[in-house]
Amino acid sequence: MVKTLRRHLNHWIATRTPRVPGPWLIGRRRVYIVPTRYGYGYGLLLFTMLLGAMNYSNSMAFALTFLLAGIGLLAMHYTHSNLVNLSISSLPVSAVFAGQPVRFPIRIANPSKAARFAIAATWQEAPLLAHVDIAAADEAETALQLDSHKRGWLPAPRFAVSTEFPLGLFHAWTWVELDIACLV
Numbered sequence: 001m002v003k004t005l006r007r008h009l010n011h012w013i014a015t016r017t018p019r020v021p022g023p024w025l026i027g028r029r030r031v032y033i034v035p036t037r038y039g040y041g042y043g044l045l046l047f048t049m050l051l052g053a054m055n056y057s058n059s060m061a062f063a064l065t066f067l068l069a070g071i072g073l074l075a076m077h078y079t080h081s082n083l084v085n086l087s088i089s090s091l092p093v094s095a096v097f098a099g100q101p102v103r104f105p106i107r108i109a110n111p112s113k114a115a116r117f118a119i120a121a122t123w124q125e126a127p128l129l130a131h132v133d134i135a136a137a138d139e140a141e142t143a144l145q146l147d148s149h150k151r152g153w154l155p156a157p158r159f160a161v162s163t164e165f166p167l168g169l170f171h172a173w174t175w176v177e178l179d180i181a182c183l184v
Helices: 002-016 037-056 061-081
Strands: 032-035 088-089 103-109 118-123 132-135 138-147 153-155 159-163 170-176 181-183
Touching: 032 037, 032 061, 032 159, 037 061, 061 170, 103 132, 118 138, 132 138
Parallel strands: none
Antiparallel strands: 032 170, 088 103, 103 138, 118 132, 118 159, 153 181, 159 170
């Protein structure tokens, strides 16, 4: 059941993210966002506070609950806009020997007037490696590492560019598949 769902999800992602030579511009419709476990806890806390405010008819508790709900909505907006309009491109990949790790360097450019913080790039289903901060109208470089097992051309698989900035209540990500390969 889980394998079938994962296969359907991977097929759906593959139809929505074509393999492009780069640069890949992240549009609004390509950014997905879900609450983190802290976001779910925050929502549960707000719901509990709302129930308490209604039970005791306390206007200050209502004010605090709605203020915190507004802060949560602003965090959702800023998390989403932290990824929008970033440009992802690849850099030249150096050849490696079989068995050595391959480093796929990528460049993340920020053409906007606002700085972007805590941008991460990871392979699909891999642990998070590092965050990159990008100043306004600047770019940053990072690398994704992949193990090589046999000789030949090793194409870079699909990877995710994600963020949880500013409060960690929401996780926003997009899938990128650049047309880069390394000679092993």
